[in-house]
Amino acid sequence: MRLRRLSPSVLYRFLSLELMRTLPRRSEFGLVLAGALVGVAAGLAVSVMTFITKTMHARIFRLEPGERLSGAAVDEKILLLASPVAGGILLGMLIFALARWRKRPLVDPIEANALHGGRLSLTDSLIVAGQNIISNGFGASVGLEAGYTQVASGIASKFGSKLKLRRSDMRILVGCGAAGAIAAAFNAPLTGAFYAFELIIGAYTIVSLTPVVVSALSANLVARLLATSDAGIDVGSVGTVLPADYVPAMLLGALCGVVGILLMQSVAFVEETARKSPIPDFMRPALGGVIVGLLAIVSPQVLSGGHGALHVNLETDVTVIGLLGLFLLKAAASTISIGSGFRGGLFFASLLMGALLGKLFAFGAPYLGHATLAPSSYAVVGMSSLAVAVIGGPLTMTFLALEITGDFPMTALVLASVITSSFIVRTLFGYSFATWRFHLRGETIRSAHDVGWIRNLTVEKLMRADVRTVPADMPVQEFRKQFPVGSTQRVILVEENGKYAGIVLVPEVHGNLVEGQNSAAPVRSFAAHKNDVLLPTMNARQAVGFFDQTESEALAVVEDLIGQKVIGLLTESHTLRRYSEELDRNRREVSGEL
Template sequence: MRRLRPSVLYRFVSIELMRRLPRRSEFGLLFAGALVGVAAGLCVSTMTFIAHTMHAVIFRLEPGERLSGAAVDEKALIFVAPIVGGVLLGLLLFGLSRWRKRPLVDPIEANALHGGRLSLTDSLIVAAQNLLSNGFGASVGLEAGYTQVASGIASKFGSKLKLRRSDMRILVGCGAAGAIAAAFNAPLTGAFYAFELIIGAYTIISLTPVVVSALVANLVARLLAASDAGIDVGSVGSILPADYVPALVLGVICGGVGILLMQGVAFIEEIARKSLIPGYLRPAIGGIIVGLLAMVSPQVLSGGHGALHINLENDVPVLGVLGLFLLKAMASAISIGSGFRGGLFFASLFMGALLGKLFSFAAPYLGHTTLEPASYAVVGMSSLAVSIIGGPLTMTFLALEVTGDFPMTALVLASVITASFIVRTLFGYSFATWRFHLRGETIRSAHDIGWIRNLTVDKMMRADVRTVHADMSVKGFRAEFPIGSTQRVILVEETGKYAGIVLVPDVHGNLVEGENEVAPIRSFARHSNDILLPNMNARQAAALFDETESEALAVVSDLIGQNVIGLLTESHTLRRYSEELDRNRREATGEL
């Protein structure tokens, strides 16, 4: 027998231990979350450095300047850069259309439908597209790229460890939590971003690894780039009970504006799809429009970090704030609608702060003057962000970590809940789930519904069904299927097409001996037009059973040929559905 060398044996044992530990103990999953946090912090720092370097080189910025807050003197450069970025992105899209035709999956879709399975290659492609878009000045943030690549690394790591479905989803959430925590210097925000938007639920099992990942990622990012730390809003003043009324009004306004912005992006994308312009040419055209808007105000470029601080720290006339809000809204919608890759996370924060400042100008005319403009900016920032991105607690904790003020956080919570209620009632989607809806998906959150789609009719049906020709005589049927031999028989035409289901007790119980024995058995057929398809899931099958009031239905190959391939009963469907539901519940609570 061949003996393993000590080094090979040690490596084998180490690999097996790494695979088994996360599956057998919470400590193992915690350790995996910490490693993902390190990777997320490194990814955020690397992507931020690349984007800042691109801004400095392309727009000739001074050291430490933010693109949207810099005074770029060369107007031609501001105009040309987004166009060049659009051309380069178009070339990349053209290459991907020939090389990689499948759609790119983001963390929300991966956790909702694919059990956390996320392609690392696709994630790196998304990150590259995001850097190319943001680096050349398109009005998008880097947060989409941060979460995509960090979650992709987490998913790849989880695949190597052969994690269970529930643990894989938690690890993907760890990646997203670390990315947001590192990007905003806000561990609580990152953790609840994962709970609300990526995992779709909060559980005791997921709490520790997600929070640890967020803390570790934030620590790594601050060690590598201490200056890129979050948002500074300054002093927000004191909060009085009467301040809740204008905060609630501002929440209603932000909810309505958020709906308009999401529909605006969808409208531009729809126009682009209906046009004869190829997809790889649209970013260049979008770059032209963004360049023209940037010539009016360079603050619409990139995510808006520099512009946010300029408008928070300085007194800007009301028309200037309104104009910048409209320009930024148009630039962001056109950037995403024309094909630039990125998200609206920071753009929504920036526009929300502008909306809050606009509201502060109107507050004295409404009989309210106690709140500082910075307070309205924080309330507007969180409320518009929750309207577009979702995650009420995420945005509330962001306000807490930005201001460090608990009374201010309570005020933000009231406004955020109001804005979220308005969007959920009148619209029903966040920006991410709205885009899934436009693609024909039914996802409303990252809650795991993939297991339902995997529990299909072809996996539950019985293939050993008994069939007879529909023109067989009743006498022949009774002879071939005596009472007690079987409960149901499926009728088929000579071509093999489905013709209905016959209950054997009906044939024997409702006939008098010698009468109508030459009649065709199809006269006893039930549910001739009610069929199941093999790719239907358990929920769809259960709904069809309820609609037809049938205890069993035939499964056919397709709607055209309708060749019978099996039989499925309602009782078996509900039992399998309940078993899977219970298994997923136990996985989520750590009982498995």
């Protein structure tokens, strides 16, 4: 009756919103449609951010139309020095304001999908994007890819919340946002799609394939309609790949793996040094801007993400000293920029440094045996290999090489190299740049694979709160009267002050005493696991490990380790059953069975 009283326009709008909300939950087509809309939004976001930063570069550094900052010859030294400092001051003011306004940490797409079921604050994402624009726009040596993926994923998460998507579908939609952002940024839909699978969703499934690819294609189409792409990488002729070329390529991959580890540890070292220093957080970007500005006076190619510098160094012949010098300057500038508080990532910086490393390697490749590849080919191999060492995602970087060269033999060579690089990093280090930063914060996640459900399955949710407790000094005779055989399986003992004293098995108390003998002895003599307790904040996996370690079938749950006030009891069998149920449910969600 209520629907009949509504006007036709209001009724149509209501039904459209209701259909949009229910369709993604009830059919795969609805999720694909949502992915396409997210892709359109991602393409728009990338285009807007790119336009803003290009305009800032042109106005601040007085560039000619069509010039890229890192590829331009900026003659005014004062601009090179003052611009990063000004950006650092502006960013510092924003950091100072955020410290008072928003005290919670900003969550990125990988952390959101790993721990929070894809829940990501759009406001926080816009803040990150704004910080990234300020950092890059004023010349700090960081790329925009972090901002692209953050804001696109934030839009996707907000959209998914409005649609009330399930946890697994929400994670896919956040992956769609990231896929669209990378596809639009690099004019590379396959790269964007596999970036989402490997780094944001953490798994490839048939269910996620279509929406993610559709999002990447939609975003790329929107970005190309709004502006012609100059983000592509033209490497020219890469030459003919022969079987003998695989050995030097794999050696280059191993070298890039080691360099990637050193680069990530360098960023961590600068961040830790800055944190231990007496310099306030909001002043660090300005100080970092001074150092970046001084490096830019030596070579303006260290500024911004490095798109222009990559084109210059791929298209022209550069000496060994020139390549090595620029590599060290760019590594220092990127490390200082991120370590001092500028917001951004190492995606494109790692591509530039990898290309420089590849061209350097080309000078020594003939001495390693038969090597016929052109320097630009080694640049592509190095570019992908260093990027996979820092960012992760072997297939992502392999498809990037495919989409920028269009050469399948070259792609196979890159695949061998990136696998070598990835293996070196996983074996010697174990982290990508993003997960390494999580590790420094105390997080244990290694990828975007969904582990949030495990953390949510806590001992507090699994335990029984209606536990039987008795004083530990209760005589055995009284205990036997109060708890006859069959009344209960276990009883928890407590001290006079309520502190945990152990667990006793009722059958054991009855089975090991002769009637009337030692009846006055305290029941604490039968106590087991006096020092083994669970905390309510432990998750199911930790509890299972503790059961195995203590060789117990049940343990008491205490409020904290100091007071040890008993609040519940948890058995190993119940924990294993609930853990297995949740694990199976998660598996079915990922495979699309739910």
